[in-house]
Amino acid sequence: MKLKKNITLGLFISASVTALAWQQSGKPESFAVNGNLSGFNDSIVYLTYGTFDDTKIDSAKVTDGKFTFKGRVEEPVQGMLFSRDYKLRLDLFVDKGAVEVRGATDNLKVAGSAIVNDYALFNQEIMANRKWVNNIFTEAWNAKQSGDTARARLLEADGNKWYAYEYEIRKNYIRQHPSSPISARELLMYVNNKTLDECRPMYEALDAKVKASLQGQELTRRMELLSKIKTGNKALSFAQTAVDGQTITLNTYKGKYVLLEFWASWCGPCRAENPNLRKQMDIFGSKGFNVLGVSLDKTRDPWIKAIEKDGLTWTQVSDLKGWNNEIAVAYGVKAVPANFLIDPSGTIIAQDLRGEALNQKLKEIFK
Template identity: 45%
Template sequence: MKAALCLLITNNALAQKKAPQFLIKAKIANFTDSLLFLNYGTLSASSIDSAVVKNGVFTFKGHVKEPAVAMIFTKNFKVKIDLYLENSNIAVEGDANSQFKYKVTGTGTTKEYEQLNQRFMDNRIRTVALFQKAYDLKNAGDTVAAKQLQARADSQYQWEYKARHEYIAGHPKSYISAFELLGYTTTITLSNSIKLFNGLDASIKESNIGKEIAARIELLSKVEEGKPAQEFTQSTPDGKPVTLSSYKGRYVLVEFWASWCGPCRAENPNLLKQYQLYNNKGFDILSVSLDNNKDNWLKAVEKDALPWTQVSDLKGWSNEVAVLYGIRAVPASFLIDPAGKIVATGLRGETLNKKLETLFGQVPAN
């Protein structure tokens, strides 16, 4: 019995020793902090580690059950390096003064992801340069040339979305395709995302990230256009509970935002204008804040002069309504009809304005 127990312990120890590991060795020029972090895994199940940095040199080591997306970063995100981890040796080189000048060297999935990422980084460098040149020309008074460059920059920016889509469709056995698909899947892209997911190899569908995509598709299928809106209750700043069902009989735009979100704040003047135009015709807005700081939330509401109802549980990205509706980016919105059915998602700017004009008719200018 003792011999058998010793043998079992020995075998377990050998198994642990033989477990493959990843080893990241890195050197970052002009790095002044003393600490870096590594986060890896899926969105629903991730791990985090830290490393002390000396003269820009640091290492990370560990084990992953399957290739996993990862990020090396500092607290202020001045350094942010995206990579894919697998149990092998990985080398990282870069410069803390340049967010685009990082090189990751590895094999397998790590190499595959780096090659794809470099394509996107090269395009991003060219696109940023065009946006800057267009901005300079506009300030110099050459609005015609600025508009032309802006159009080129917009086209280059949109190329990245097309390239990611093509990669997913063309690499059904790749973990990277699964990662790209997870980020691509929203209420707006849901139909296409389902087709892309169905085209993935069975081994990828059954992986951890594949299961996360399936769960996200299932969640978003409950809040797509044409479905009854998911009921919820959340409180106003003074603690008054507000239910979505209390808006039955009116069109209501459920708007997810946050005080720290620049695009959200930029859209608020347009929301205010539409609210003033159509509120007495049966249109309302219910804003759900993803803030975790009450003072910041209330200051933003006051500064932007928002008269409609505001709710939040102050849990940030873990806001219970945001989780229920699958929100991973803001601004995000759902237009719900008087019967409680979702009739449109992602409405902003002119798309929102035109939709409301279709529903309520054009309001004469004062």
Template identity: 40%
Template sequence: MLKYTFSFVLILATICFGFSSGDPKGNGFVITGKIKGFSYPYIYFAHTEDGVSKLDSCAVKGGAFKFAGKVSEPEMVFLHTKDRRLQKVFYAENVNMQVEGDINALDRLVIKGSKVQDDYAELETQIQAHRNRVMNLYNASEAAKNAGDSIKMKEILTHAEKLYRMEYDIRMQFILTHPNSPAALQELMVWTNEANYKTAKTLYYILGPEVKSLKKAKEVAQRLDNLETVDLGNAFQDFTQNDIDGKPVSLSSYKGKYVLLEFWASWCGPCRAENPNLKHAYSKYKDKGLNILGVSLDDNQARWKNALEKDNLPWAQVSDLKGWKNEAAVKYGIQAIPANFLIDPQGKIVHRNLRGEELNKVLEKIFN
């Protein structure tokens, strides 16, 4: 389950106020909105403050609203209605910004006033056009299927899937052509994974000095270093976290044994769906030397405990209850779950992200 997130820090609390002009402090942002035909009584502004998720609301009058606050650096924010009919992710920076649109075309809201948002809007347009081309191909393949032409259907479907994977190339090209934009930094964070981190490091080096001075740049650089550290063939990175009873468990306590380090969470559907396969593998190979250490990205102990009891997982489970900021997950460069690493008795990472039948084949080769 992929995680696509944005994080930012508001130094001052975001406020909703009447229709006086400007930010009271004069050095933050003011987001003024006007949406034709907008009849919702309130609109919501999601953000984080000092690492804590916040949700501000503002009364709407005649389709107009206004938020003000301050960001430490240009960052993504989320504007939405309670029923999520309107959902708009965009960049806020400390300037006057305007949101304009029509209730009948909420997917085409325009955000003005921010150069960073202009850059991001350019990328959004390219991505949407690309996805429209992919969707047209999928529709064409379905039409061929309904017409009984299975050969044409497969040809179109193959082309559609190849084109879909090219979205990564669009994001990479955006980074290359916008090295001085904070929006490129965010895209680099999203684009980077264990398979492309070496290319991502090259892209990071070409970013402008002002972009590299941002707080987000330090996060990206750390993630790149972490991905390199836990690449296949490297030694595991040790950590210690408490189990559900508060007892500390260290990954190093498994040294000299095979251990599958499994990152998951109670709220992750694909993770929970994989648990029966893990239980089958564990039952089959535990007496031959397989160990599993689960690391939960939960932030609620009761939900974590309930999931452990419901899924009846017999191996050790730990968590620091920091959610996506779980220190072990950060150390291992985790951006999506489920995720796992198979570590051999010498302490080397020998496989990663083994699922379903692939996991069974690898374990059968090792233990039989």
């Protein structure tokens, strides 16, 4: 089957460049999200909404596909409407007044304020691109199953290209809409230690009103934090209690290389990397390489059991505060696994090295 793209990427965003009129009231104002879904048989639906640091969740009873959520917001904020089985999952913006959600679960239409409508249009392009990517990877899988590995490789490469293009859609929106609160949220979700320099011009271009919003303030704090922990900077000092009750600080590793590894017992990708960390410790441990595990667990028992089951021989610390782990907060960790490679002088020399990337970096250091 020959794939043919039938969507025009960039159409929705480029057609909506004008600044959006919105007003941050400074006080909560009422909203209502009203739904009328066809073919939806569950009795309950959920809505999350709010800023990144203050997200609320609510549930509503569904009767004949109809439901209503009511609440208050100080400014337009991102939300997600979803069912228990996630067969219904819709990203949307919540703003004061009425937000109407209509249609079948696989073809929902959203209407409301200018911000709500603009985000719906933006999200339409994101979803169209994702559908296209899924079609490509499905065709690649079919080609592989039929033994046509050459075609499968070409399709996978094409799929990866369009998968990456989603980020271009998002960045394009931010650049074209410096006066929209949607841009603040999008930039907050995109910026990390690897994209910080790329994001600075987009941040500087944001309207002062956007920066002053609650989401804009979150973005500013995030940018400032990431600036402190960028590669080439001195690592931030810390102190936390190890499994054996000993207090471990960054100074404990003065004069040594240490990989500050953020993980959790419930994190599958973290656990999958542990065998490689054991291997690298066996190879380079005697040459000055160390690992310090920082767990984002909330309870001690699963943390200790994971350490034992995975055979982790290096020092492990945790304050059992989950995502509020004080070291994780200081280092801006929003997802795990995450790590920072710190040299003997206490300087961050690399971040988020896993698998072969970590292996090659250590070979370079200890050659």
